[in-house]
Amino acid sequence: MQYRNGAVAAFILLALTGLAFLSLYLLSPPAPVPATAPAAAFSAERAMQHVRQIAQEPHAMGTAAHAEVRGYLLRQMQALGLEPQVQEATVVNNRSGIATVGHVYNLVGRLKGTGAGGKAVLLVAHYDSQPNARGAGDDGAGVAAILETVRALKQAEPLAHDVVVLLSDGEEYGLYGAKAFLGHPWANEVGLVLNLEARGNTGPSMTFELSPQNGWVARQYVQEAPYPFVSSLAYEIYRRMPNDTDFTVFKDAGYSGLNSAFIDGFVHYHRSTDSPENLNAGSLQQHGSNLLALARHFGNTSLSQTKAPDIVFFNLAGSWVVSYPKSLNILWVSLTSLLLLVTLVVGVQKQATSLRQVIIGFFVYLLMLAAVTALFIPVNNLVVGLMPTLRPAQGVHGVDMFFVAYLLLALGLFLLLTWLALRWLRLFSLLMGVFILCYALLLALVPAIFIMFPIVQVVFVAFGLSLPLGMVALLLLLAGLLLPLLVLVEQSFSWGRVPLLPLLLLLLGTAAVAFAIHREDPTPERPLRSHVSYFLNADTGQAVWASAYTTADEWNRQFFPASSVSPLKEVYPHARIVYLKNEAEQLNLAAPLAEVLQDTVAGNERVLRLRLRSQRQAAHLELVLRPTPAEALQSAAVGGKALDLEPIETDRGEVYFARLHGLPGSKAVELELRLTPGAPVELLLYDQSIGLPQQLVKQPRPSHVIAEHGRDSNLTVVRKRYTF
Ligand SMILES: [Zn+2]
Known part of the structure; x- marks a missing residue:
């Protein structure tokens, strides 16, 4: 029929x-509140002034722009009466035998509450950006939302609990700042963590991650956030994914809390187009309206019991969230x-x-x-x-x-x-x-x-x-x-x-x-993302252009007139990852320095202490250690912190890898090796600075081309070999 x-x-x-489209429209972020709004309200327009200061240019850890952003934030925190302190720390991540070390400068402040000795509410966002990103959304919006929230909180009666503000450093290179904060004396006083993030520059601010045993936190959130966007399905999916933010550190340490981010506009994520002009002020408003309401609520609620069995929750339509105990599922x-x-x-x-x-x-x-x-x-x-x-x-x-x-x-x-x-x-x-x-x-x-x-x-x-x-x-x-x-x-x-x-x-x-x-044809508004870096072997004089993308594009083609596709053996003899490569002009760049501070043998142990530094103000160092035999290395430490190194099999035998991130200016670090006496050690030392050597770029990047994101994009890397 x-x-x-x-x-x-x-x-x-x-x-x-x-x-279908109404279902999406109802979830779109609220309109930004103008700067003329009452002082106790959260205004995205007011917060946006901070974003403009933070996201003027890329500000990856260790760079000059990073130090400038820190200076600005420190002044803002002082003006807000947070009595800020800079927590300087060296943090080591050990993963699969490779150690990465971050040198961080966290900004920590405190808004006093009335209750004495009670728990505190921690507000977290990271102020560092990716190397080639302006970081307006990620995570300038989060930082700005916290500053505007604190300003608004001060307009009303003090809260019962203290509010601790952590503007963390080094999130992008390894969650270093959050890890450093766990060692701060205030970390023990924190009863609840609210983290703000972004994986783009627009769309609704979604609370995509909650601490395990989410029953209590989820209920509070659903009741108190003016624009809740949350889903237990997303929570279950994200829980199983390897993605990390600062919140992971707190979650793993057993803290209760919420993590919110907007994820639309992914194409701008970690790129120079993550700029204040491109940031959706509505997304910032949702970030902030929720944060302010939650800070007020948790600031006046007992935080002695913040865990309860998981519940089911999701947006039924727009901001209307349904939640019920898991048992109802039956x-x-x-x-x-x-x-x-x-x-x-x-x-x-x-x-x-x-x-x-x-x-x-x-x-x-x-x-x-x-x-x-x-x-x-x-x-x-x-x-x-x-x-x-x-x-x-x-x-x-x-x-x-x-x-x-x-x-x-x-x-x-x-x-x-x-x-x-x-x-x-x-x-x-x-x-x-x-x-x-x-x-x-x-x-x-x-x-x-x-x-x-x-x-x-x-x-x-x-x-x-x-x-x-x-x-x-x-x-x-x-x-x-x-x-x-x-x-x-x-x-x-x-x-x-x-x-x-x-x-x-x-x-x-x-x-x-x-x-x-x-x-998708490139325009200044929708730019082409081009990947290329310059590598120099200061020992042999060989220089190479390399791109992680094995075909050249309309702009980076200038560097690859006679290209090949193979690992970067000229600079990394142990390397296996394949790059698009081309011989490059050799520049007279100062190589990274390794100076011997101590080389002594006592009993069955040789202690070799080295001072490492870049002579080009590069913020990142990379180390490949090759003692012969490999077992001769007994222990290694940077700045007094032990590295958990394990030998990695390569084409050149077993070597040890370590990376150091965020060394400001020409700051030196001390590497201490304990070895079996009589075993020679080869050290390949690399320093990485952000940006290409401009004298070799014949056609400068036009406005419709930007540097692709990633930590091996748009770099100048110089290598020097040492033997001790
Ligand atoms: Zn981020």
Whole structure:
């Protein structure tokens, strides 16, 4: 039986589209509050003044710009009466036998409360940026939100608890600042941690991470945050991912708390376009409105018991959050099971379907889901292939356009397959198949648009063109639930035996993809991200240009006229990672220095103390130690802190690796090695400064090209070999 009613179908189509976009719109960040707002309110416009100061230029740890930002923040904290202190510390991360050492300058301050000896609320954001990023969103917005929050807090009666402010350093290179703070005397007084982050520069501020046993914190958040955006599903997913922020350090140390970030605008993440002009003031407003409300609430609430069993929570529509104990899930499961069973029994009794048809329906739907999802592998490869300079993992500018395009394509394909399937199968049977699959995944019907569509979008924003399959599969689950409506629309719009709607969706989808690809062409607003660094071996005089991307782009092609693709053996003899390389002009750059302070043998131990420093003000040093034999190294320490080094097998035998981050100016560090006497040690010492040697850049970077992010991008590296 064909159902045809053009008007009803058109209405349904409009309503579904409208609801889908309404579900996203309701979650968009609030409007920024102007600077003229009452003093006790959080104003994004006021906070934005701090962002402009912080994000003038990249300010990675150890650079001059970093010291300037610190100076500015210190003055602001003083003006706010936080009596700030600079916590200078050396922190060692040991991971898989490689040690990385960070030299940090945390900014720590305190807003006194009325309660004596009670717990304190800790507000955290990091003030360092990635080497090639201006860091307006990540994490200038977080820092600015904290300063504006403290200013607003001071307008009212003091809170019961103290508020401790930590503007941490060295997050980007290894969470060094947060780790250093754990050794600060105030760390023991902290009862709750609120961390602010960003993985982009726009979109809603989502509280994506909560401390384990989240029942208490989650309830407080849902009740007190004016713009809550939270999901236990996201919490479960993030918990299993290797991503780290400062909050990880506090969570692992057993603290309770919340971590919030906005993640839209990923293409600007860790890049120079993460600038104040490009930052969404609404996202900053949401960051801050929530932070201020939560600081006020937790500041006046007992923090003696901050853990309770996990609960379930999610945004039902907009800021409306539903939360309930996990145990209620059993009730939902029972109810859904019952409903499903009743539908099935009634359907069979009324001869609308048969058990056999339902089973076929289930497998047909599963097959359709798998087929369309799998089809997006070649589709996406084709799309990515049409943009030769694009690295999908690095994000696209027009993520929304690609989202709409993929949405149309996926729906078109799905409806086309549905049209085919329904020639042999009854709609009711297919729908029962969908119900059973969704039942297995525990979903409900109409609220599904509001709950699921934003997740579909977030999944696409998070993974983009590097993994669009997740978004497609989720979308098809939603489309499956809406099948009766979609089929009605599809049948009403068919022309003879031709399914017009699916074909139209596919056509529109293809056009949208073409438009989206066209819009990725580099412009100053949507710049090309170019990857290249300069490496000099000061021992041999060999110099090399290298790019992590094995094809040159329109700008960095100047460095690769006779390129090859291989490891950087000229500079890193032990290296295995493959780069696009080209011989470069040798520059007379001062090599990093290793001076012997002590080289003595006492009993069965040789103590070798070295002073290491860059003569070029480079903030980062890299060490490759090769004692012969490798076991001759008994221990190593930097600045008195032990390094947990283990030999790593390379083409040149076993070597030890260590990296030092954030050495300001020409600061020296002391390396102490304890060795078996009589064993020679080779040290390959590298210093890394940010930026290319300008005298060798014949065509300067035009405005539509920026440095790609990453710690091996846009560097000048000089190596020197020493033997002791
Ligand atoms: Zn960050």
